[in-house]
Amino acid sequence: MPMSCLDTDLGTILASSDFGEASGTVTWRGLPVAVGVFDDEDVEVELGEGVREIVHQAKFTGRSADFPGISDGDQMVIRARTFTVKHWSDDGTGMIEIFLEAQRQ
Secondary structure: OOOHHHHHHHHHHOOOOOOOOOOOOEEEOOEEOOOOEEEEEEEEEEEEOOEEEEEEEEEEEEEHHHOOOOOOOOEEEEOOEEEEEEEEEEOOOOEEEEEEEEOOO
16 A cells, blocks of 8 residues: 555656546546556567567556456456456556556457
8 A cells, every 4th residue: 555645646647637548538347547547559578589579568557546456357448449457567556557458349
C-alpha cells in the first residue's frame, strides 16, 4: 500500500492533461477508470541465442488502488477497443502495469 502522499502524485503523473487517457475513455470490468496511460506499440523481445523479434504489446499503466482483485482474463475497454488482461504487475509503489491483448473484431 503506497503512502497517502503518493496518491496525489500518481493522479498527477497519470492525468490526461499530459500522457494519460481522457476521463470516460477507459473501463475495467465495466467500471470507469479515472486516470492511466495507455501504450499500444511494438516492442523488441529476445527469443534466445541472439535472435530478436518485434511484437505488438498493448499495456495500461494506472494506480493499483483502481484495480482491486484484477485477474488475467478481465476485460478492459480503451478508446472504444476491447482488450483482455493477459498479465499484470503491481510494483508495490501504487502503480500497476497491465499487459493486454486486443480482442478480434
